[in-house]
Amino acid sequence: MKKTKESIKKNLMLVDVVYEVVDARIPISSQNPDIDDIIGEKPRIKILNKSDLADSRLNEEWQEYFNKKGIPSVLVDAVHNRGLREIYELTYELTEEKRKRLLTKGIKNRPIRVMIIGIPNVGKSTLINSLSKRKGAKVGNKPGVTKGNQWVKIKGDMELLDTPGILWPKFEDKNVGLNLALTGAIKDEILDIDTLAVKLVEKLNSISKDYLENRYGIEVEGKTPHDIVIEIGKKRGAIVSGGEVDFTRVSNIIIDEFRRGIIGRITLERPY
Ligand code: G4P
Numbered sequence: 001m002k003k004t005k006e007s008i009k010k011n012l013m014l015v016d017v018v019y020e021v022v023d024a025r026i027p028i029s030s031q032n033p034d035i036d037d038i039i040g041e042k043p044r045i046k047i048l049n050k051s052d053l054a055d056s057r058l059n060e061e062w063q064e065y066f067n068k069k070g071i072p073s074v075l076v077d078a079v080h081n082r083g084l085r086e087i088y089e090l091t092y093e094l095t096e097e098k099r100k101r102l103l104t105k106g107i108k109n110r111p112i113r114v115m116i117i118g119i120p121n122v123g124k125s126t127l128i129n130s131l132s133k134r135k136g137a138k139v140g141n142k143p144g145v146t147k148g149n150q151w152v153k154i155k156g157d158m159e160l161l162d163t164p165g166i167l168w169p170k171f172e173d174k175n176v177g178l179n180l181a182l183t184g185a186i187k188d189e190i191l192d193i194d195t196l197a198v199k200l201v202e203k204l205n206s207i208s209k210d211y212l213e214n215r216y217g218i219e220v221e222g223k224t225p226h227d228i229v230i231e232i233g234k235k236r237g238a239i240v241s242g243g244e245v246d247f248t249r250v251s252n253i254i255i256d257e258f259r260r261g262i263i264g265r266i267t268l269e270r271p272y
Contacts, residue, residue, distance in 0.1 A: 001168060005038060008165035011115055011149070012042055015161065016095050019087070021047040021118035021127060024054035024075065026269050027062050029179035030122050032167035038117075043094040045087065046073035047116075049123040052080065053260075058267040065271035078126040087131070088155050112158045113151065117165035121185040124164035128152075131160055178203075179268050184259045197251030200258055201225040203268060215263045229254065 012018060018039055023030040027048060032038065046066050051059050059075050066073040072090050076083035095112050102110055116124050132152040151159040169185070170176045180186045182200055191199070202225040204211045209220050216232045223231070233239070233250030240246045257263050 004167070005034065008038060008117060008167070011161060011165060012039070015042070015113045015115045016098060017043045017045060017091050017112070017114045019045050019047050019114060019116045019127070021049050021116055021122045021124050021164075023122045023183055023185070024048040024051040024059055024062065025183055025267050026179040027066075028269050029173075029176040030119055030169065030183075030185065032117075032119055033170040035167070038167070044071060045090050045094070046071050047076050047083075047087070047118075047127065048073055049076045049078050049127060051075040051083070052077040053265060055265050055267040058270065061271050062267075076123075076127065078123045078130050081130045084131060088158065091158060109157065111151075111153075113161070114154075114158065115161040115165060117167055119167050119169045119185070121183075124166070128160065128162060128164060131155075132162070182255070182258065182268065193251045193255060194247050197229050197254045198225045200254060201228050204258075204263070204266065207266065207268075211264050211266065215257070 063073045074083050074086045131154045150162045152162045154160045218231050230245045233245035238246045238250040
């Protein structure tokens with residue numbers, strides 16, 4: 001971890017602005033615990049990516065929350081290239097003074113350089129590809145920065161480091177682990193899928209009973225999360241011979257539909 005931090009800090013010295021990517025559904029759980037220390041005074045833009053999967057009202061509340069903390073943020077959907085213009089505009093704004101300073105020193109045409117950092121699966125490679133308008137291969141997922149960095153032109157005089165700084169999440173926090181598992185950031189390692197589905201049902205109902213009721217046409221009032229999973233299984237015909245519900249099969253259905261946004265645009269964390 002120390003080595004990773006050092007190598008990312010080295011790369012940070014090369015750039016004017018850093019794009020910190022998080023998952024808009026879990027903006028706190030998907031950030032690195034040491035992020036403020038790592039970024040230091042470097043101008044930063046908080047990229048709330050996957051905003052297409054998150055609740056639109058809460059997207060705005062999160063933006064407001066970060067803006068109030070003095071961290072400008074942008075709502076992005078890297079798959080569909082949404083929010084890129086706002087990223088460019090903010091980057092210009094944040095580097096205006098520096099560019100003016102360079103001009104007074106007679107330095108013209110020095111590119112604005114940026115890099116992307118964030119924990120795995122928040123959409124760093126997708127964002128690199130959409131900013132650089134390429135259909136590139138997926139970059140590695142090991143913390144750190146791959147050797148042999150290259151700069152890619154993304155807009156006018158803006159250049160992006162083509163490999164992201166890959167950070168680690170807050171491992172030791174159980175709720176963070178659960179949120180990462182639910183959003184698919186850690187591939188079903190933490191909990192088995194059955195338990196994950198029960199936890200998801202519990203979480204969704206604590207936010208709004210409407211999600212599961214509307215999606216699966218069931219009543220959730222007064223039922224345990226476990227019973228709700230069984231009921232969804234019956235509705236979906238996830239039945240094994242003998243008429244019992246195939247708990248793992250229905251668990252997979254619920255988790256998959258949540259991750260793909262089919263149950264709704266749902267944000268699992270709220271500001272404050
Ligand atoms: P990373 O480099 O930070 O590790 O993330 P990456 O770009 O590989 O993206 C992880 C998954 O998230 C990919 O799905 C990608 O398509 C999806 N993704 C990235 N940005 C967005 C976004 O703004 N909106 C939505 N809806 N999805 C986004 P995947 O290829 O299916 O991978 P996986 O889910 O099977 O891991």
